[in-house]
Amino acid sequence: MLLIPCPWCGPRDETEFRYGGEAHLARPAAAQELSDAQWAEYLFMRNSPKGLFAERWNHAAGCRRWFNAIRHTLTHRILAVYPPGEPRPESEA
Amino acid sequence: MKFSIFALASNAVSGHDRWPTYWRTPQPRPAYDVVIVGGGGHGLATAYYLAKEHGITRVAVLERGWLGGGNTGRNTTICRSNYLWDESAALYEHSLKLFEGLSRELNLNVMLSQRGVLNLAHSLHDVREGQRRVFANRLNGIDAQWLDTEQVGRFCPILDVSTRARYPVLGATLQRRAGVARHDAVAWGFARAADARGVDIIQNCEVTGFDIREGRVRGVRTTCGDIRAGKVGIVAAGHNSVLCALAGLRLPLQSHPLQALVSEPIKPVLDTVVMSSAVHVYVSQSDKGELVIGAGIDAYNSYAQRGSFQVIEQQMAALVELFPVFSRLRMLRTWGGIVDVSPDASPIIGPMPVQGLFLNGGWGTGGFKATPGAGHVFAWTIAHDEPHPLAAPFGLERFTSGALIDEHGAAAVAH
Numbered sequence: 001m002l003l004i005p006c007p008w009c010g011p012r013d014e015t016e017f018r019y020g021g022e023a024h025l026a027r028p029a030a031a032q033e034l035s036d037a038q039w040a041e042y043l044f045m046r047n048s049p050k051g052l053f054a055e056r057w058n059h060a061a062g063c064r065r066w067f068n069a070i071r072h073t074l075t076h077r078i079l080a081v082y083p084p085g086e087p088r089p090e091s092e093a
Numbered sequence: 094m095k096f097s098i099f100a101l102a103s104n105a106v107s108g109h110d111r112w113p114t115y116w117r118t119p120q121p122r123p124a125y126d127v128v129i130v131g132g133g134g135h136g137l138a139t140a141y142y143l144a145k146e147h148g149i150t151r152v153a154v155l156e157r158g159w160l161g162g163g164n165t166g167r168n169t170t171i172c173r174s175n176y177l178w179d180e181s182a183a184l185y186e187h188s189l190k191l192f193e194g195l196s197r198e199l200n201l202n203v204m205l206s207q208r209g210v211l212n213l214a215h216s217l218h219d220v221r222e223g224q225r226r227v228f229a230n231r232l233n234g235i236d237a238q239w240l241d242t243e244q245v246g247r248f249c250p251i252l253d254v255s256t257r258a259r260y261p262v263l264g265a266t267l268q269r270r271a272g273v274a275r276h277d278a279v280a281w282g283f284a285r286a287a288d289a290r291g292v293d294i295i296q297n298c299e300v301t302g303f304d305i306r307e308g309r310v311r312g313v314r315t316t317c318g319d320i321r322a323g324k325v326g327i328v329a330a331g332h333n334s335v336l337c338a339l340a341g342l343r344l345p346l347q348s349h350p351l352q353a354l355v356s357e358p359i360k361p362v363l364d365t366v367v368m369s370s371a372v373h374v375y376v377s378q379s380d381k382g383e384l385v386i387g388a389g390i391d392a393y394n395s396y397a398q399r400g401s402f403q404v405i406e407q408q409m410a411a412l413v414e415l416f417p418v419f420s421r422l423r424m425l426r427t428w429g430g431i432v433d434v435s436p437d438a439s440p441i442i443g444p445m446p447v448q449g450l451f452l453n454g455g456w457g458t459g460g461f462k463a464t465p466g467a468g469h470v471f472a473w474t475i476a477h478d479e480p481h482p483l484a485a486p487f488g489l490e491r492f493t494s495g496a497l498i499d500e501h502g503a504a505a506v507a508h
């Protein structure tokens with residue numbers, strides 16, 4: 001089980017969290033002007049890297065707040081957590 | 094060598110030390126007509142049907158690890174075709190029919206055991222969806238039956254169908270032609286038959302990039318050197334996104350761990366396959382006597398081939414809920430595979446935006462059952478440069494057109 005450091009509550013068991021998938025997916029501003037291909041890109045196309053991944057978590061059985069994490073998808077190590085809306089931290093390597 | 098009673102007898106006389114190896118271990122040639130990336134069941138089946146049905150024998154199957162060491166060797170070996178929509182029903186039924194003749198076709202016993210698959214219903218909604226699927230299956234010429242609670246109890250006596258259960262069994266769909274097969278034998282059988290037709294199977298050879306010029310794939314870069322290729326088929330299951338990223342493509346896929354486990358071996362006690370999407374577990378008994386148990390994916394993206402323990406704990410709870418008789422059974426080992434999950438729980442088969450590049454992926458949690466069928470239609474697709482009629486609805490373009498094939502209900506694995 002993952003030990004996930006919630007930015008507001010500290011480290012908690014994975015079972016307290018809901019996974020939210022890839023982070024930093026912004027809904028296009030001019031939604032009514034998008035082509036079908038642009039919609040497909042926003043709705044369905046995803047990065048699924050083997051390595052560092054910026055992803056969303058929700059502390060569903062805790063503070064119920066969303067946050068982002070940088071996690072390695074092979075080692076499962078969590079390198080950073082940060083509030084939604086903040087840019088992806090640069091320091092990771 | 095053709096396996097037969099005579100081959101068995103003559104090798105018994107000579108002490109069983111003259112059996113030939115199943116396939117050669119060739120060095121890669123500089124160029125092939127088709128390079129298949131991924132030596133699991135699907136990739137090997139593709140190579141076999143390319144050679145057999147389309148006469149394309151300058152084919153290499155490149156495998157990063159060992160043959161069938163990915164999801165082919167990590168699944169719960171269930172074969173069935175009781176999917177809801179016409180497109181899926183046709184594809185999975187095509188595969189099940191090929192499975193039914195596969196041992197003879199490959200001259201290797203894949204141990205297909207059509208012991209029936211039950212999909213349990215635990216709520217009014219489950220009942221309605223199950224019955225709807227039975228009707229849909231029948232309209233598509235696929236055998237399907239609806240069993241009420243009493244019939245389920247008779248069909249699988251050790252299942253708790255009493256009203257005492259927290260989630261009582263209200264009925265089940267039954268596909269009698271469904272069952273299990275020996276997963277390794279499927280990979281080995283396709284590998285051996287493909288090798289006999291001249292396909293080069295190259296293990297321990299990882300693809301590290303693609304040679305793409307003027308929008309067309311010209312070859313692959315590997316840890317064994319560069320290999321030129323007329324066409325390239327990617328069949329890499331959990332690693333499809335990683336490979337396609339090397340070709341500059343994004344896919345609507347996310348890679349997750351899917352865990353399974355087996356119990357200690359016990360005497361025959363379960364002669365069918367029982368699946369429940371609601372309490373969420375599926376179980377069958379292997380010929381060795383182990384219960385083979387699986388359930389849902391781990392929620393997070395991962396390539397680690399292992400998952401979190403609470404996922405196993407939950408499926409054990411579901412197992413004991415359904416089968417109180419298993420409550421003191423000990424579990425022997427667990428493992429995980431990496432599954433590439435698509436948004437509509439249906440595969441992606443067809444040409445990619447790069448010319449000469451093809452993908453057979455997105456099978457997510459249910460690829461094993463489709464091994465021969467997917468290989469068959471994918472080989473056709475590669476050979477003809479256009480989708481096989483059964484594969485056509487499963488192209489990548491459905492995510493643009495919106496013509497999704499939503500099989501979350503029939504997939505039986507929550508994701």
